[in-house]
Amino acid sequence: MPANQSGAENIGQETDSDAIEAAAGWMARLLADDATEQDSINCQQWRDQSSLHEQAWQRMCQITGKFASLPKGTGIQVLEKVSQSVVSRRRFLNVLALAGIGVTATWLGASQTRLGRSLQAQYRTGPDETRTFTLEDGTRLTLNIDTAVDVDFSAEKRQIQLHQGEILIKTGHESPRRQFLVTTHFGQLIALGTEFCVRQYKHYARVAVIDGAVEAYAASGVKPQRVDAGQQTRFDKTMIAPPEPLQNAAISWRHGKLVAEGMRVADFIEEIGRYRPGFTLYDSAVANLTISGVFSLQDTDLALQSLASSLSVELQYRTTYWVKVIPAR
Known part of the structure; x- marks a missing residue:
């Protein structure tokens, strides 16, 4: 939950600006991928602490134009219902930026949440940029918009942790004894000398193979699935869908x-x-x-x-x- 809001001892020292920034943090927290009902309860408790908090919350509703003056007691289910036509938390954060309101990693739980880890990632892109990096083994790593990854190369493996977003990888030529891995929230991919895209959604991940092949492993340990060039598949923690023909929509963003x-x-x-x-x-x-x-x-x-x-x-x-x-x- 956002920092410095667990009790009432600091309320008397708060300014309007402090309360507005805290309200922005609570909204972003409730839109995080791993938000829970407890987060909603904690937010409600924060709103109930003072009229300043409730006024800040309602002002944020007006600024974003998205939550339309949510009533007290609103839970995550209602948040999702109201915002069902808005497809990403990234856009909400964009609106806060347009309104001149920043959201810090501290508000969002820093390294304790997916979003916090994303904010602290080694390689990341903003909502309006793509970037390409050449890694130490010659691998070309392209990050689509709003993407965050960490890279861990050791004597035994080459691993990319995809925290959020979408990446295009063209692996460097190296001994196959040092595996090339991509880890997502839902499982892991092993590259077999390849070029491929990986996109992480809220409830699953998708891999699209342009050249070579990839082996997909779901977190639950079900039988892995080989995905060859010209194929794509999606997987979550419990299953891997059969590969299907590669759709141009999955890779056309690179152009x-x-x-x-x-x-x-x-x-x-x-x-x-x-x-x-x-x-x-x-x-x-x-x-x-x-x-x-x-x-x-x-x-x-x-x-x-x-x-x-x-x-x-x-x-x-x-x-x-x-x-x-x-x-x-």
């Missing part, structure tokens, strides 16, 4: 494009929204429409305009940072 092949509008908006500041939403009435084409991830306004010109939908803007895809009128 700054989104390749949609009969993609649902809901999925399209989720992808485009990753590359836009603020909120990118859709009406449930258009969620299952499908779109095909190649769209720019560098110019998401153009991508959205292309969507609107291709389907019977239109774009509803409230601000530069708030857009919703709705049925055409």
Whole structure:
């Protein structure tokens, strides 16, 4: 839980700014991947400590325009219901940044949470950048937006810990006796002289193999699955799906494009929204429409305009940072 908010002894020393920053931390905490009902209870207790806290919480609701003045007693289930059309915590943090409100690793539990570990990772990217690194063995490691990894090379192994986001790896040529591993929240991948992408979602991870092969291991120890070039699969802690043909959408980000092949509008908006500041939403009435084409991830306004010109939908803007895809009128 956010620091310095477990008791009431410091309340008298708090300023409005302190309370606003704490409220921002609580919102971000409740949107973290590993948020629990206890976090919601602790947040409620913090709100109940003083009228200053409750006012700060309601002000944050107004700033983000997302939680619409949540009533007292709101739990994580309600938070998820209200924010179901907003697909990532990254966008929420973006909005806080736009409002001039920072969120520190201390608020989010520092190294005790996934987000905290991500903030302290060796290699990371922001919400609007990709970066490529050459590691000591010649491996090329590309981080997509909002990605965090740690690298651990030893005499026995080469290991990359993916905390969040998406990476493209082209392994260096080295003795196979020193395995190349990618560890996710859901399991581990062993590279067999390969080029591949790994993306970590909230409830599973996906691996897409461009060249060579990868062996996927779920955390539960079920039988591993080999994924060859031209294939992809998804896995969580308990299962590994059978490999399927590689979809261009899984790897096209490396060229700054989104390749949609009969993609649902809901999925399209989720992808485009990753590359836009603020909120990118859709009406449930258009969620299952499908779109095909190649769209720019560098110019998401153009991508959205292309969507609107291709389907019977239109774009509803409230601000530069708030857009919703709705049925055409």
